Amino acid sequence: MSPRGRTVASVIGFVVSVAAIFVLPHWLELFTLINATIYVSMAIMTLSLALIWGYGGILCFGQAAFFGLGGYTYAVCAINFGDSTWAVVLAMVVPALFAALLGYFVFWGRIGDVYLGVITLTMTLIFFKLFNATAGDAYKIGSAALGGFNGIPSTPPLNLPWDVGTALAPEDIWYIAAGLLVLFYFGSRWLLSTSFGRVVISIRENERRTELLGYDIRRYKLGIFTIGGAMAGMAGILFANCVFVSPTMFSLFYNAQVIIWVTVGGIGTLLGPIFGSIALQMIVAELGTIDGLDPNLILGAILILFVLLVPKGVLPSLRVLWERFRKPPAVVEASPPTGRPAAGAQKATPSQQPAADAGGRS
Amino acid sequence: MNASVAALETAKGTAPQPIIETRGLVMRFGGVEVLRGIDFSIVPGELRCLVGPNGAGKSTFFKCLTGQYEPSGGEIRFKNESIGGRPSVDIARRGIGIKTQVPSLYDGLTAREHIWLAVKRRIATTGGLRREVAPAVEQVLESMDIAHLADRIVGQLAHGQRQMVELSMVTAAQPDLILLDEPAAGMTHDEVERLAALVLRLRGTCSLIVVEHDMQFIRMIARMVTVLHQGQVLMEDDVETVLRDRRVRDVYLGKREV
Ligand SMILES: Nc1ncnc2c1ncn2[C@@H]1O[C@H](COP(=O)(O)OP(=O)(O)O)[C@@H](O)[C@H]1O
Ligand SMILES: [Mg+2]
Numbered sequence: 001m002s003p004r005g006r007t008v009a010s011v012i013g014f015v016v017s018v019a020a021i022f023v024l025p026h027w028l029e030l031f032t033l034i035n036a037t038i039y040v041s042m043a044i045m046t047l048s049l050a051l052i053w054g055y056g057g058i059l060c061f062g063q064a065a066f067f068g069l070g071g072y073t074y075a076v077c078a079i080n081f082g083d084s085t086w087a088v089v090l091a092m093v094v095p096a097l098f099a100a101l102l103g104y105f106v107f108w109g110r111i112g113d114v115y116l117g118v119i120t121l122t123m124t125l126i127f128f129k130l131f132n133a134t135a136g137d138a139y140k141i142g143s144a145a146l147g148g149f150n151g152i153p154s155t156p157p158l159n160l161p162w163d164v165g166t167a168l169a170p171e172d173i174w175y176i177a178a179g180l181l182v183l184f185y186f187g188s189r190w191l192l193s194t195s196f197g198r199v200v201i202s203i204r205e206n207e208r209r210t211e212l213l214g215y216d217i218r219r220y221k222l223g224i225f226t227i228g229g230a231m232a233g234m235a236g237i238l239f240a241n242c243v244f245v246s247p248t249m250f251s252l253f254y255n256a257q258v259i260i261w262v263t264v265g266g267i268g269t270l271l272g273p274i275f276g277s278i279a280l281q282m283i284v285a286e287l288g289t290i291d292g293l294d295p296n297l298i299l300g301a302i303l304i305l306f307v308l309l310v311p312k313g314v315l316p317s318l319r320v321l322w323e324r325f326r327k328p329p330a331v332v333e334a335s336p337p338t339g340r341p342a343a344g345a346q347k348a349t350p351s352q353q354p355a356a357d358a359g360g361r362s
Numbered sequence: 363m364n365a366s367v368a369a370l371e372t373a374k375g376t377a378p379q380p381i382i383e384t385r386g387l388v389m390r391f392g393g394v395e396v397l398r399g400i401d402f403s404i405v406p407g408e409l410r411c412l413v414g415p416n417g418a419g420k421s422t423f424f425k426c427l428t429g430q431y432e433p434s435g436g437e438i439r440f441k442n443e444s445i446g447g448r449p450s451v452d453i454a455r456r457g458i459g460i461k462t463q464v465p466s467l468y469d470g471l472t473a474r475e476h477i478w479l480a481v482k483r484r485i486a487t488t489g490g491l492r493r494e495v496a497p498a499v500e501q502v503l504e505s506m507d508i509a510h511l512a513d514r515i516v517g518q519l520a521h522g523q524r525q526m527v528e529l530s531m532v533t534a535a536q537p538d539l540i541l542l543d544e545p546a547a548g549m550t551h552d553e554v555e556r557l558a559a560l561v562l563r564l565r566g567t568c569s570l571i572v573v574e575h576d577m578q579f580i581r582m583i584a585r586m587v588t589v590l591h592q593g594q595v596l597m598e599d600d601v602e603t604v605l606r607d608r609r610v611r612d613v614y615l616g617k618r619e620v
Contacts, residue, residue: 202479205468213535214454214483
């Protein structure tokens with residue numbers, strides 16, 4: 001797509017999504033709206049992985065760790081402060097700091113991609129065990145009991161900043177969650193268009209080359225990893241507002257889910273994983289109501305199907321199709337223009353946008 | 363600038379300070395000694411060709427110079443500072459650029475983005491302004507004659523075009539020392555000539571070490587040639603002397619047409 005086409009598409013997309021955000025609460029029942037809010041919070045978590053895996057080339061198997069940390073930090077702080085304002089800030093800062101610390105050891109220690117996956121996965125398992133073991137009065141942070149397996153059912157809802165009296169209704173949470181998703185999406189696009197983002201993408205494409213140009217790749221990886229951690233933390237806050245925090249937030253299931261959503265939606269895109277996650281959540285929820293069908297099984301089957309049939313993911317494949325559809329005569333008129341090197345001019349359609357390249361390493 | 367410093371020193375009668383120098387450089391992989399004590403130096407502004415049969419250790423030598431390998435022994439000095447074993451980033455920032463033997467590009471990015479990455483880094487290192495970047499990128503695209511490729515995805519370019527993009531990227535960073543590992547490989551005759559013209563244009567603005575097999579090409583660009591054989595310097599002299607040398611023909615050129 002031309003830059004102008006992209007801008008037009010962005011504006012249309014923005015208007016449509018804002019319209020949808022305001023219309024949905026009038027259409028949906030409260031229960032469905034809360035579910036939709038959960039989907040959206042999951043989409044934010046998916047976006048965070050799409051960013052660090054699809055663009056940073058960092059395959060993190062433990063995105064749920066940041067998600068869960070965000071949720072727990074929020075719940076514990078909100079209970080203790082009695083006001084959600086700083087709880088929200090801290091619930092993004094804590095996962096971000098944790099990501100920064102972990103990233104520091106991983107990237108400065110030059111630990112390979114595979115090990116990074118193993119380490120991040122192990123880390124969520126540790127959190128899972130750890131929070132599961134916090135049953136009983138001994139495990140209290142301030143006045144917040146961590147509650148072991150049961151989590152913290154009394155997770156307080158958000159209130160308006162510094163205004164404890166105004167606990168927000170589920171409808172308000174919906175507006176916030178959906179608004180944040182839109183904000184994070186455009187924020188991510190902006191980030192990727194900055195100098196920082198362009199260097200991050202180059203690292204995914206060819207780490208060694210970027211290093212030999214004189215970029216300290218560790219800093220860039222750490223940067224994008226930390227941003228992803230903060231974003232997943234925000235997803236955790238929203239999730240905690242719809243449900244409540246419990247150790248399942250750190251579970252293998254949540255880890256696997258986001259990876260599947262990103263894969264199906266398309267690695268190296270942002271919209272693909274966002275819509276992929278929402279669509280798959282809806283499909284799995286729908287099919288899950290059928291007796292005898294296990295949602296996990298459905299999700300697994302969907303993943304296998306996609307990896308085999310649409311390995312690039314939905315969005316990149318759609319783009320390729322679109323390019324083919326739009327410019328059928330391009331192949332015919334590909335006789336090389338005079339004065340230009342003939343080779344390479346044959347394919348007149350660069351079907352991949354740079355950003356759409358499925359370049360997540362490993 | 364370096365060239366003029368060198369000239370000044372020559373005028374004073376002292377030998378010019380080498381821009382890069384290795385002393386007894388050794389590189390071992392397990393028990394295999396690939397570089398066996400290499401003494402090598404070039405003066406600022408010099409263009410040196412490095413030749414030798416496959417497996418002589420040329421690429422390994424370059425990898426040691428750019429911090430991709432940590433030498434097992436010996437010393438590497440660049441601009442009179444020891445850089446052996448330092449990280450690649452650090453060496454790149456000190457001013458060594460390399461075009462590796464295996465093409466190393468960003469297959470999903472456009473040619474313009476390649477140049478941008480190099481220019482951006484240079485301007486950041488030299489403390490330049492952000493708004494200088496974009497015009498500098500366009501200027502490189504023009505001067506390297508790849509403006510028509512600017513918006514093409516590099517993964518879809520022909521081999522020779524990719525070589526040019528990579529070369530443009532390396533030179534756009536304006537390093538003080540450029541290492542080119544078989545830059546003409548796989549290029550058409552026309553492309554090789556353009557490459558030679560480019561290399562000659564670079565000479566004087568920076569120092570270069572070029573690994574090449576193509577004798578035609580070497581004759582076009584170089585005066586001094588260093589011959590590497592089994593990890594050691596076999597000889598070092600001007601092109602014609604080297605090409606006439608019997609030992610060189612035996613180890614290397616004998617197997618090829620000259
Ligand atoms: N990482 C490595 N591990 C083991 N052996 C290597 C490694 N890199 C290069 N070699 C060996 O070192 C020798 C020199 O290789 P190289 O520097 O690539 O030669 P050239 O570039 O002169 O053709 C070859 O025999 C090669 O097999
Ligand atoms: Mg080689």
